[in-house]
Amino acid sequence: MNPPRDVWAKAFAIQARSDFTIYRKLLGESDVAACHRLHYLQMATEKIAKAYRIRDTTTSEEVLRSHVGFSKFISSFVLSPPLKLEYKGKQAQLRGLLRDAKMLAGAIEKLAPAIAPDQTPQNTEYPWQEGESVIAPCRYSFPNLSMLNESGGRTFLKLIERALRDFEAIQLA
Amino acid sequence: MLTNRNDAAVELINWHFEIEPDVTDIYFVNADSDANAPIILLEVSRSTLATGSVEPFSFGSSEEIPFTTVIAEVTPSEFAALSKNPALLPKGWSLEKAERFTRPAELG
Numbered sequence: 198m199n200p201p202r203d204v205w206a207k208a209f210a211i212q213a214r215s216d217f218t219i220y221r222k223l224l225g226e227s228d229v230a231a232c233h234r235l236h237y238l239q240m241a242t243e244k245i246a247k248a249y250r251i252r253d254t255t256t257s258e259e260v261l262r263s264h265v266g267f268s269k270f271i272s273s274f275v276l277s278p279p280l281k282l283e284y285k286g287k288q289a290q291l292r293g294l295l296r297d298a299k300m301l302a303g304a305i306e307k308l309a310p311a312i313a314p315d316q317t318p319q320n321t322e323y324p325w326q327e328g329e330s331v332i333a334p335c336r337y338s339f340p341n342l343s344m345l346n347e348s349g350g351r352t353f354l355k356l357i358e359r360a361l362r363d364f365e366a367i368q369l370a
Numbered sequence: 371m372l373t374n375r376n377d378a379a380v381e382l383i384n385w386h387f388e389i390e391p392d393v394t395d396i397y398f399v400n401a402d403s404d405a406n407a408p409i410i411l412l413e414v415s416r417s418t419l420a421t422g423s424v425e426p427f428s429f430g431s432s433e434e435i436p437f438t439t440v441i442a443e444v445t446p447s448e449f450a451a452l453s454k455n456p457a458l459l460p461k462g463w464s465l466e467k468a469e470r471f472t473r474p475a476e477l478g
Contacts, residue, residue, distance in 0.1 A: 249427045249429075250427055253428040253440055266421075266425055269419060270427055272390070272415070273427045273429070273443065274427070274429070276385070276386050276441060277429035277441070278429060278432035278434065278437075278439055279429070279432045281382065281434065282432040282435075306419075363430070
């Protein structure tokens with residue numbers, strides 16, 4: 198008998214949490230290239246989105262195999278009832294958080310080599326061609342994600358931590 | 371606490387229009403379900419990523435909204451495709467009995 202989907206969902210959440218812990222650890226290592234920590238961030242975000250998706254039993258198996266999903270997840274998470282309660286009276290703040298989150302989530306999603314390799318070849322794992330040069334990810338600074346080091350980026354990372362933490366704390370009815 | 375499911379759904383829908391300026395329409399998919407059923411919202415957004423599929427995410431309740439909530443975002447063109455071919459909807463979903471909410475004019 199195959200394990201039920203909630204068991205898979207919980208396992209994805211556990212692995213996402215572990216990936217995010219490694220991302221946090223690598224943030225403190227100044228001699229580690231940006232690609233390595235961003236790789237763990239991309240994996241953590243992909244898996245937590247899958248965890249929330251898997252526990253909705255109407256999602257097809259085919260959709261679950263896709264890398265894409267974190268952007269849609271983060272928008273829905275910002276609009277979820279627990280966040281609504283937390284941001285009551287702070288609509289402008291939540292609108293700003295949603296705007297930043299969507300932008301950063303889209304950029305993080307594209308770090309997976311399988312996502313839009315023709316439009317955005319920059320990824321955290323494999324070299325890509327730029328003009329007549331070949332770029333190794335460990336020699337690339339990923340300037341489109343520099344916002345992660347700023348105030349909006351830090352709030353976004355806290356949002357991810359919240360999603361990781363809340364997954365098991367919030368039981369579905 | 372909004373213990374009436376319909377009141378809770380309307381409160382959540384109004385909040386979504388207020389926070390997300392790119393959402394044009396929200397469908398309360400299972401408006402006719404029983405009083406304790408999850409609130410399922412299909413939201414049409416101009417800025418969401420087109421993936422060619424409906425990806426619902428389930429969230430827990432809060433003190434204010436004491437219902438499990440399922441939210442899925444699609445682009446306007448994805449929604450048009452769903453309208454033409456309901457087989458693309460997640461299993462058990464139907465737009466036939468869904469209640470449609472359009473973006474209030476005052477929110478722009």
